[in-house]
Amino acid sequence: MKKILLVHLLLFSCIWVSGQGLRLSGKITDGYRHDLSGVRISIHPVAAVVFTDTTGHFAFTGLPKGEYVLKAEQEGYRSQSRTIKLLADQQVELVLQEMHYQLKEVYVSNNHIKERKQSESMNIEVVNQDFIQRNLGGSLMSTLSRIPGIKTIGIGSGQSKPLIRGLGFNRVVVVDKGVKHEGQQWGADHGLELDQFAAGEVELIKGAASFLYGSDAIGGIINVKPAAVPRPHSIAGSVDLIGKINNNLFGTSVNLLGRSTHWFADGRFTYQNYGDYRVPADYVQVYNYQVNLFKNHIRNTAGNETGLHLNTGFVGERFRSLFYLSNLYSKSGFFANAHGLEPRNVPAEIYDASSRDVLKPSQQVNHFKLINRSAYRFGRHQLEMELGYQRNFRQEFSQYVNHGYMPPVYPDTMRIPVDLEREFNKQVYDLNLRDEIKLGKHRLTIGFNGAHQDNAINGWTFLVPAFKQTTAGAFAYDKFQLNERVLFHGAIRYDYGQIRMFKYTDWFESQIVEDRDTTSQKLVRADNLNRRFNSLVWSAGLNYNAGKFNLKANLGKSFRMPIAKELSANGVNYHYFSYERGDPSLAPEQSYQADLGLGWTEEKWSVQVSPFYNYFPNYIYLNPTAQHDYYYGAGNQVFQYAQSRVVRYGGEIQLKYHILKSLSAEFLGEYVYAKQLSGDKKGYTLPFSPPASALLNLTWSPELSEKLQNTYISVDYRLTAAQNNIVPPEKVSPGYSVINIQAGTKVSLGSQSLMISLQAQNVLNTRYLNHTSFYRLIELPEAGRNLILSLKVPFAIKKANN
Amino acid sequence: MKKQLTGLCLILMVGISACKKDNQEAIDTEYPVINVTGTTAFPKQCSTVKRGEKFLFQAQLSDNSQLGSVSVDIHHNFDHHTHSTEVESCAMDAIKTPVKPFLFIQSYSIPAESKSYEVKQEITVPSDIDAGDYHFMIRLTDKEGWQTIKGLSIKIAS
Incomplete structure (x- = not known):
């Protein structure tokens, strides 16, 4: 220097x-x-x-x-x-021109996204804070579910997990600030620990991308990027306020940031508090039990969440090093009548007294993250590193209910608190290294990813044993620009992983009948287990961009290491009243996928079609068997992890048409088909297969005056087909149509501006069942009419040009 | 270039058409049925059994294709935590703390390839257990893994 x-x-x-x-x-x-x-x-x-x-x-x-x-x-x-x-x-x-900058009307130059799309052979979608603000849902993932091919598995009003073309859980990698987000991805009963106010830009890759992120990226990647670093010599911030009618949510997010020439700091605080959400129904059928709802409230689904973020670092000419510190805490209740060994009756006078309190059953999640991202540019090289530490601490609280041979009254000699049903304590250490080298027409990236996980458990019930996991992978990825129009991609990657699971023995004795002799003993539910995996994956693709026409094609192999639950589960799933059993001999899941993208862009209209075809020789799935378990499962149906050949195909279509300068129409369509080709469920689909759906949109963006800018009124009409293609224990979900309206504007008063956005979701208060909702199995309809008002007030204490 | 494109399109089309050719054999999506309305069926909603005595669990099970297995789980309802799947509700005793509640978990196999089966199993109620409100859960699966649950409220009398 x-x-x-x-x-x-x-x-x-x-x-x-x-x-x-x-x-x-x-x-x-x-x-x-x-x-x-x-x-x-x-x-x-x-x-x-x-x-x-x-x-x-x-x-x-x-x-x-x-x-x-x-x-x-x-x-x-x-x-x-x-x-x-x-x-x-x-x-x-x-x-x-700004690439994107949060204090202005969150403007992402279309070229930036367009270039990104044209230089990626996989199907990619990019959304910015503007999109998030307009379509703000209960969580970041539900906000993203407007994008074709993206759905969510939601529980309650504030928690959801992503589903990309029907694949979810550990088959979707969520990357936050360059590091793979690690929570309890395998569970459907809680959401992703991400603050949607803190997200800058979200990039979604639909399709297998293991070569970049290793195991798990079989279904796709959701890359959540932080807000852009502030401008030099500025101090600024913003205040967000949000309110929702359906679950009486109120929340705020306050942001303060500043930068000297090279050093910057960016702090954010988010708080949201919500009550039980409401559905257009007076009662629901939890399996065969009828549960009456009090004033349409889904009993005990209130909650709150707090997010704290601090980003700071040095931004130089060639070198930059950024630190991201965050802590997310959430507490929420589960629908009280549908948790436990069977549908439960709860005292209405206690549970219906307030719609804002969180009683049992409930969960608390705390996710702490410390990430350093550094980059150094020299000559032809761009060196990048991410170093991360995460701790995900999740507790599930429930009244003690003995099952199997547990004592009828919880012994007071137990050290585990009586209401602590389950606890997962995960600590993850990550290291990513990359070097991007420009070599003539080639852009070669070589990289390494390493991660170590330490998972501890606690609680009076058992599902998954404690485990440690170490993975390491190395890859090389080349982009070759043949000429102005043609871009080739080629990648290869090798991964090695080890998982060590630790023995778990029951704290109570069960009665074992052997040869007519009855003995009492503490059962071993999971044994020590040590598995090693390795995998070689590859990917090849091309982009062809010729004026109005663009084409992308990609073919690749991806893999996924079996997770601890798939290998060693041995317990009751309290939400599905099932007894889940792992298989320690499972092989790593492999997937072959072909992706195609075809687009045509005219001045007034554009069309984009993106079909895919996917084959798994050994898809891991939870198979509901005909058996019932006698010991551990308290007579519940046995769900056994197994592997089968699976084929999936489908695609998305997007049409845009500018009717007038200020009036545009959009059509988004999506379809996925999945079928098991072997095993016990041959001929059946995969669980949580989203039904075909279409979204028709009409947006009016008038230019009103200098004082009212970026005004829009937009109507979404979503049509969803029935899902008749089901697998036990699912139920056929009828089709439905829902109308959502979004409107907003930016009011300028002198140098001060204010962004207002209003949403009306499920305008007609339609009663419908979402096939991919966690509560679908208990016939719980989706939330009724909802009004969401959000305000954003940006402010500048010191402007960059002063 | 064009050749490559055509090639890729062809691969994709072949792939998709290959799947379309799969013969759409009908998959079973019907739940098995537990029938406790028959005259010989026992227990029924609000039935009473006696401590220290045996009773015969009897129910008619059926499925459109093939039955799987049936399980019975008797556990106390002293805390009124459950309600039954039946329309009729039964008179309940006051809430109480269990001392030695009766716990019975058993699964019974059904002869392979049965579409219909009448389960008849003798269950012994020990004499030293707590009397009171109990819950009699019948879980029936078919071979494909569809499950039907029937929850009956019963009383164990001293």
């Missing part, structure tokens, strides 16, 4: 001394006529560099006559180059 500075100093002093050359000066502004300071200006072939001052000005002096290329670069903006024939002193003005 010092050397470079010295060289520059020398260079400048030489120029200064010569003093006879020409002067090239200028000014840099953004698209809003703001001066930009700290912009890096380089000039070729002189190879000199200067930075703009606080008024956006810069100057090169002592230049001989000739042709120069001036380049302006700034973090968060698209770089600009201009060729200048310098014959006399000259002044230039350059405008830098």
